[in-house]
Amino acid sequence: MKLETVIGLEIHAQLKTRSKIFCGCSTAFGAAPNTHTCPICLGMPGVLPVLNRKVVEFAIKLGLATGSTIKPFSQFARKNYFYPDLPKGYQTSQFDLPIIEHGFIEIEADGIEKKIGITRIHMEEDAGKLIHDEHEPVSFVDLNRTGTPLLEIVSEPDMRSSEEAVAYLKKIHLLLRYLDICDGNMQEGSFRCDANISMRPLGQEQLGIRTELKNMNSFRNVQAALEFEIRRQRDLLLDGEKVIQETLLWNPDKNRTESMRGKEDAHDYRYFPCPDLIPVVIDEAWIAEVRKLLPELPDERQKRFVTDFGLPEYDARILTGTRELADYFERALQVCNAPKKLSNWIMTEFLREIKGDVGPWIACCKVVPESLGALIDLLEKGKISGKIAKTVFLVMMETGKAPLDIIKEQNLDQVSDHDELSALVKEIVAAHPSQAEEFKGGKTKLMGFFVGQLMQKTKGKANPQVANELFTKELAG
Amino acid sequence: MKITREEVEHVANLARLNLNRQELVKMTEQLDNLLSYVAKLDELDTKDIKPTTHAFSISNAFRDDTVQDSLTQKEALANCPKQNGECFIVPRII
Numbered sequence: 001m002k003l004e005t006v007i008g009l010e011i012h013a014q015l016k017t018r019s020k021i022f023c024g025c026s027t028a029f030g031a032a033p034n035t036h037t038c039p040i041c042l043g044m045p046g047v048l049p050v051l052n053r054k055v056v057e058f059a060i061k062l063g064l065a066t067g068s069t070i071k072p073f074s075q076f077a078r079k080n081y082f083y084p085d086l087p088k089g090y091q092t093s094q095f096d097l098p099i100i101e102h103g104f105i106e107i108e109a110d111g112i113e114k115k116i117g118i119t120r121i122h123m124e125e126d127a128g129k130l131i132h133d134e135h136e137p138v139s140f141v142d143l144n145r146t147g148t149p150l151l152e153i154v155s156e157p158d159m160r161s162s163e164e165a166v167a168y169l170k171k172i173h174l175l176l177r178y179l180d181i182c183d184g185n186m187q188e189g190s191f192r193c194d195a196n197i198s199m200r201p202l203g204q205e206q207l208g209i210r211t212e213l214k215n216m217n218s219f220r221n222v223q224a225a226l227e228f229e230i231r232r233q234r235d236l237l238l239d240g241e242k243v244i245q246e247t248l249l250w251n252p253d254k255n256r257t258e259s260m261r262g263k264e265d266a267h268d269y270r271y272f273p274c275p276d277l278i279p280v281v282i283d284e285a286w287i288a289e290v291r292k293l294l295p296e297l298p299d300e301r302q303k304r305f306v307t308d309f310g311l312p313e314y315d316a317r318i319l320t321g322t323r324e325l326a327d328y329f330e331r332a333l334q335v336c337n338a339p340k341k342l343s344n345w346i347m348t349e350f351l352r353e354i355k356g357d358v359g360p361w362i363a364c365c366k367v368v369p370e371s372l373g374a375l376i377d378l379l380e381k382g383k384i385s386g387k388i389a390k391t392v393f394l395v396m397m398e399t400g401k402a403p404l405d406i407i408k409e410q411n412l413d414q415v416s417d418h419d420e421l422s423a424l425v426k427e428i429v430a431a432h433p434s435q436a437e438e439f440k441g442g443k444t445k446l447m448g449f450f451v452g453q454l455m456q457k458t459k460g461k462a463n464p465q466v467a468n469e470l471f472t473k474e475l476a477g
Numbered sequence: 478m479k480i481t482r483e484e485v486e487h488v489a490n491l492a493r494l495n496l497n498r499q500e501l502v503k504m505t506e507q508l509d510n511l512l513s514y515v516a517k518l519d520e521l522d523t524k525d526i527k528p529t530t531h532a533f534s535i536s537n538a539f540r541d542d543t544v545q546d547s548l549t550q551k552e553a554l555a556n557c558p559k560q561n562g563e564c565f566i567v568p569r570i571i
Contacts, residue, residue: 017542026543033563038545042553053539075530082493082569132569140564143553268491272532281536383486 002202002427003237005230006210007165007195008157013173013182014126014152014190015058017276021149022049022092022277029188032144041147043088051076054147055123056280057179060290062151065175065297066118068103071204072282075125076274084141085128093152095166095271098122099280099343105175107167116154116168124150151182157207159194162226164218169193173200175299177359178323184359186217193222198243199233208233208243213257215249225250229257302325309378318347320359328369335373339379349393367393375403387460388412412461416469421454425470427452431473438474448472479512480505 022028023040040047063070064111070443077095098123107114115143126148131140155174159165173191176182198210199217213229216222228250233243256383296304298320305326305416320326325346332342350372354361379389395406407413410426439446450471454462485505489496496504547553549564560564 014494019542020542024540024543024546026544034552034565035550036547037553038547042548050538051538052542054542056539080491084565084570130570131564137569138566140570141567142564268487270491275531278531278533278538279536 003199003234003240004202004204005160005197005446006207007158007159007162007197007226009153009155009159009165009169010194010196011153012192012194013153013172013176013184015053015055015149015151015181016183017052018071019052019150019210020147021052021123022147025147027148029190033140034144036144037146041087042143042289049092051280052149053276053431056099056282057290057293058149058179059121059151060282060287061123061179061181061294062153062175063100063396064287064291064294064443065179066100066103066105066121068100068118068121070251070282070287071097071099072102073097073279074099075279075283076277077468078274079269079271081269083127085130085143085146087128087143087146091125091127092277093124094122095273097279099282105171106169107164109161109167114158114164116158118176118377118411119154119156121151121153124152138281144342157198162223162230164197165226166223169222170219171298174321174323175203178295178298180295180323189217192217193228194224195229196228197226199230199231208237209245211243211245211257212247212301214247214260217274221250221252224252224255224256228255232257239304254280258443259411286320299467301420309333309343311339315340315343315347322362323477324359324362328362328372331369332376335370336377336380337371338376341380342373344362345372345393349390353397356419366398367396368400371396371400371402378403378407380467382463384412385460385464391460403434418466421458421466422470424454424462425450425467425474429471430459430473436475450475479509481514 003090015021017027019025019288020036020041024037025038025041028036038441040049042177054412060070062068074094074097076092077097079095080090091330098120101119103118103121104115104119107116126145128143128146129143131142133139155168157424159168173184176191177184182191186192191217195208195213197213198208200206200208211229212232213225216225229248236243250256251258255381302313302316302320305311305319306313311319318325320330329342329346332346333339336342350367351358353365375389377390378384380388382436384392388407392403392406393414395401395402395410399406401409432450432453435446435449439450447468451464451467453460454467454471455464482501483506485501485508488495489501489504509514554560554562557565
């Protein structure tokens with residue numbers, strides 16, 4: 001029996017607003033526990049939550065970027081359940097009338113382009129944080145995060161492999177970063193993902209029994225967890241056993257999914273419209289206003305890098321793969337007119353130095369884009385050799401100094417002066433009579449030897465082209 | 478009957494209410510009375526009426542994205558029966 005994998009993802013993206021979704025408490029990460037709370041987010045009786053306009057604007061942005069329908073009328077609903085990180089006893093979310101529906105994004109996995117549908121995107125509030133005591137049967141509750149705005153992005157079950165799922169996840173992440181509405185930090189939990197996964201005989205319409213995967217806080221974990229679960233379900237089904245519908249947690253230390261312990265209440269959330277919050281009505285004028293705020297999106301930017309700068313698709317994809325890297329490239333390009341050379345340098349010398357995530361690394365990188373551009377400009381104009389450029393670059397990475405200053409300080413200027421070089425060339429030829437004879441006899445490969453000698457004498461500063469010319473002339477006679 | 482005892486038991490369980498047999502019978506009876514009374518509304522023809530979720534006809538009440546003062550940590554924890562000066566302390570769930 002040939003089995004087909006079916007995956008759908010639910011993504012929770014924390015929005016980059018200054019204040020919470022229904023009150024004026026700060027959303028800043030890392031504050032002392034319970035210092036960003038007020039009667040509204042603590043769920044005190046009698047308070048009145050009021051929606052943060054920015055949350056609606058951010059939702060419209062994502063809706064436009066995913067080709068979705070922005071609903072003219074949407075409203076909030078209460079999702080009722082008890083958990084200590086949820087002080088009100090319900091989560092304010094959206095249910096039957098979400099703000100965004102019916103979108104899609106394009107992904108590429110294994111060299112194949114594919115559309116993945118987005119069922120809905122809705123606004124909701126985040127819950128607090130629980131820290132479990134290691135010795136006693138108690139938990140500590142920090143409600144700073146309670147009420148942080150989230151967009152929940154629900155995909156169609158359109159993905160057929162872990163690669164497609166990760167490609168989709170990365171693309172949504174990229175869009176959120178380009179739109180600048182979520183910081184995308186998976187470790188801190190501002191970008192989280194749950195997966196629904198099932199298998200069915202190839203060709204069968206009806207979906208198989210699914211499991212829900214949680215606790216995957218990196219792209220690598222998502223890939224590993226999905227691959228594990230695909231194998232686990234396939235083995236069960238091929239042995240004639242059944243998959244049990246349940247929620248599984250990914251255990252990254254043991255590299256396996258585990259059943260969530262404790263009894264799992266059948267999901268019975270008794271949603272009902274939230275009487276405290278007034279419906280959200282979005283007209284065309286508001287959508288048009290937000291559309292004006294949209295930045296260039298990754299797909300458009302990738303195409304522009306190919307058409308405007310003549311870069312290969314591959315380069316364009318890597319450079320636009322992070323908004324910060326694409327910005328860096330374009331700023332560096334302002335001071336040098338060599339897009340391909342700059343691209344090569346960024347993809348090799350520059351990216352080689354990267355530690356951790358690209359965005360934050362670039363933000364604190366000592367080499368500002370204008371400096372790298374200036375270096376490439378010197379290289380392009382033949383003022384320094386590739387070898388010297390690499391030396392200068394490493395000093396730039398360490399000190400943040402401008403390339404010209406480093407070249408001056410360390411006396412790395414390339415020597416193109418014919419008189420100065422030809423004196424050295426004569427010296428070298430005179431010092432190696434046998435090699436000179438062999439060269440004249442036709443062993444032209446020895447040119448490398450002679451140029452090498454000159455480079456040694458000039459500490460790599462001789463202009464290689466001038467050196468070649470001078471030796472050719474000297475040895476011809 | 479508008480509601481069964483099993484349904485009342487289920488809803489009580491979701492609300493974390495422990496009802497004994499006697500209470501369960503009483504609640505079922507009372508809820509059944511309530512629901513029968515409200516069921517009178519079913520007699521109205523609402524075919525062409527949009528579902529109403531709010532009694533008033535306004536929409537779009539927003540606040541600007543500005544940070545306002547929060548409670549102090551001490552104030553936030555003031556009503557909590559068990560706390561350590563930083564966090565609320567609750568029985569462990571998982």
